[in-house]
Amino acid sequence: xxxxxxxxxxxxxxxxxxxxxxxxxxxxxxxxxxxxxxxxxxxxxxxxxxxxxxxxxxxxxxxxxxxxxxxxxxxxxxxxxxxxxxxxxxxxxxxxxxxxxxxxxxxxxxxxxxxxxxxxxxxxxxxxxxxxxxxxxxxxxxxxxxxxxxxxxxxxxxxxxxxxxxxxxxxxxxxxxxxxxxxxxxxxxxxxxxxxxxxxxxxxxxxxxxxxxxxxxxxxxxxxxxxxxxxxxxxxxxxxxxxxxxxxxxxxxxxxxxxxxxxxxxxxxxxxxxxxxxxxxxxxxxxxxxxxxx
Amino acid sequence: xxxxxxxxxxxxxxxxxxxxxxxxxxxxxxxxxxxxxxxxxxxxxxxxxxxxxxxxxxxxxxxxxxxxxxxxxxxxxxxxxxxxxxxxxxxxxxxxxxxxxxxxxxxxxxxxxxxxxxxxxxxxxxxxxxxxxxxxxxxxxxxxxxxxxxxxxxxxxxxxxxxxxxxxxxxxxxxxxxxxxxxxxxxxxxxxxxxxxxxxxxxxxxxxxxxxxxxxxxxxxxxxxxxxxxxxxxxxxxxxxxxxxxxxxxxxxxxxxxxxxxxxxxxxxxxxxxxxxxxxxxxxxxxxxxxxxxxxxxxxxxxxxxxxxxxxxxxxxxxxxxxxx
Numbered sequence: 001x002x003x004x005x006x007x008x009x010x011x012x013x014x015x016x017x018x019x020x021x022x023x024x025x026x027x028x029x030x031x032x033x034x035x036x037x038x039x040x041x042x043x044x045x046x047x048x049x050x051x052x053x054x055x056x057x058x059x060x061x062x063x064x065x066x067x068x069x070x071x072x073x074x075x076x077x078x079x080x081x082x083x084x085x086x087x088x089x090x091x092x093x094x095x096x097x098x099x100x101x102x103x104x105x106x107x108x109x110x111x112x113x114x115x116x117x118x119x120x121x122x123x124x125x126x127x128x129x130x131x132x133x134x135x136x137x138x139x140x141x142x143x144x145x146x147x148x149x150x151x152x153x154x155x156x157x158x159x160x161x162x163x164x165x166x167x168x169x170x171x172x173x174x175x176x177x178x179x180x181x182x183x184x185x186x187x188x189x190x191x192x193x194x195x196x197x198x199x200x201x202x203x204x205x206x207x208x209x210x211x212x213x214x215x216x217x218x219x220x221x222x223x224x225x226x227x228x229x230x231x232x233x234x235x236x237x238x239x240x241x242x243x244x245x246x247x248x249x250x251x252x253x254x255x256x257x258x259x260x261x262x263x264x265x266x267x268x269x270x271x272x273x274x275x276x277x278x279x280x281x282x283x284x285x286x287x288x289x290x291x292x293x294x
Numbered sequence: 295x296x297x298x299x300x301x302x303x304x305x306x307x308x309x310x311x312x313x314x315x316x317x318x319x320x321x322x323x324x325x326x327x328x329x330x331x332x333x334x335x336x337x338x339x340x341x342x343x344x345x346x347x348x349x350x351x352x353x354x355x356x357x358x359x360x361x362x363x364x365x366x367x368x369x370x371x372x373x374x375x376x377x378x379x380x381x382x383x384x385x386x387x388x389x390x391x392x393x394x395x396x397x398x399x400x401x402x403x404x405x406x407x408x409x410x411x412x413x414x415x416x417x418x419x420x421x422x423x424x425x426x427x428x429x430x431x432x433x434x435x436x437x438x439x440x441x442x443x444x445x446x447x448x449x450x451x452x453x454x455x456x457x458x459x460x461x462x463x464x465x466x467x468x469x470x471x472x473x474x475x476x477x478x479x480x481x482x483x484x485x486x487x488x489x490x491x492x493x494x495x496x497x498x499x500x501x502x503x504x505x506x507x508x509x510x511x512x513x514x515x516x517x518x519x520x521x522x523x524x525x526x527x528x529x530x531x532x533x534x535x536x537x538x539x540x541x542x543x544x545x546x547x548x549x550x551x552x553x554x555x556x557x558x559x560x561x562x563x564x565x566x567x568x569x570x571x572x573x574x575x576x577x578x579x580x581x582x583x584x585x586x587x588x589x590x591x592x593x594x595x596x597x598x599x600x601x602x603x604x605x606x607x608x609x610x611x612x613x614x615x616x617x618x619x
Contacts, residue, residue, distance in 0.1 A: 006481040006482065006483065007481050120572050122572060123572075150344040150345050150508070150573075151344065151508065151510070151549060151552045151553050152344065152548060152549065152552045152568075152569045153572065154552065154554075155551075155552035155554075155568050155569070156568055156569075156570075158554075159566075159568055177481065177482065178554070179482070179556035180511070180553065180554030180555055180556045180561070181554050182556070182558075183554060183555060183556050183557055183558040183560075183561040183562075184554040184558075184561050184562070186558075203558045204558055204559070207556070207557060207558055207559075217483065218482060218483060219556065221482050221483045221485070221486035222482055222486070222511065222556050223486075223489065223511045223512055223514065223515030223516075224511060224555060224556055224557065225511075225514065225538075225555065225557075225560070226557075227515065229514070229515060229516075229517075229518075229534060230493045230515065230516060231515075232490055232493075233486035233489055233490055233515075234486060235483060235486045235487045235490065236483040239451055
């Protein structure tokens, strides 16, 4: 499952809310967060700490900033096990070594004793993945996991995530702004705009027949192989409204080429158009007119 | 062919780590190592490669921001000499730069009008009402309003700030604009606006771009020709159509395969061949071809002799012992 949208649309906050990693000034104002039927929103902090890393874990964009610079990476991987009391330090280190082998890191014994500064960005992200998956969580949240990496290293990391989660049947919530990564990885896609879900569908349906004008324009604004060189790309006029100015109505109304009076008055609900394809737009039927790429 | 706007011949830029007490200076880091390329009038040359391949260093060398240790760079027929302030001043009238992060490229205490007008004022090309008119015209040309001149950079969004930076680069009517990752810090919908603007401006003024980027989809969209760099050297240069249609160098091929396409059907149909390993350090290059440590088709000769950039029948230039013709 991929969660996409532009800077500030709330995709990272939504993911942080799942693990209750919200900044102090932000609170979960309502709703439920179900992980395997259990409502995480109702758990206290101690119960939440037990969930993190064991049932659901997260990897971030900057692997070097997410690791402890003063601890060998082997200990950091083992800590995920010992912190949840599922293994003794000795067993945990053994499991950490096995984990490194399974993610294809050569010379694991030396790697275990190295510090993050001795490793490249791609290698640090592998270590993060090892930490996140060593307890066998049901859910892995990956927040822009390859945005800081070069394209050939990105391909390695995406391939690794795909292999590992398939082997362990872990669910992945992949947060990204890169539609190429979405096309590569996702079964289903959620498109967010200004704090709300604009559209959700299978990856094929989102790219082929989007039902929200924001999704359609977002896709048409990306240069791709089928376009003539130097041809005009679709653009979205205006800017994302500030959260303080959210009134009633559709939040995309001020920038939408299909806008009509109703859009400014009433907030469109997420409507199911079949096969799990849902869109929050009063004019979904007309989105095809927007000249979406083939 | 007429004289190119930019001509780089065998250029080399080396950095040396500073030695200290009890420590000798390290080996030279060959950031740019014998690069030859040219950009014609009205043309866009894309320069692609991964972090640390030397593409930004080359861009800086063209404006004389870092000294060359070998080779020559000529802008509009004038040689760039980083130690000659007079020549640099002349060069910078013909070649300007647009950087990645517009927030860092603008002085927060300078009004937009003052920033755009500064190059004109410094050179005594315009003042007073004429300067104000020229700034207003530049703002309009990049899709902003003339009365934005009195505002300060913080009042603008990232995309608008990049427009301001572009307006400032255009003030002296340069013949070459070096765009160093100009859209990498922007969201996709804003990125499309800036790319459209760059295409329009080139059509109207006939200037050339050296477009430095790690994003192949953007380069494919905007470039006429593309140069691929790996560890300080050009491994392949070809027209956009040839490079993307028939990439010859194994690194170019790997790069094209690794870049995910925003289309699930095409993306999932692509051959899966993931390039192993990581970029070796530029301070400690492997002997022979710099790519041999990661290359799927490397043989003994690749570990001994560095391949030369050789022209092929369709005009593509490829530096590989084993690339097809």
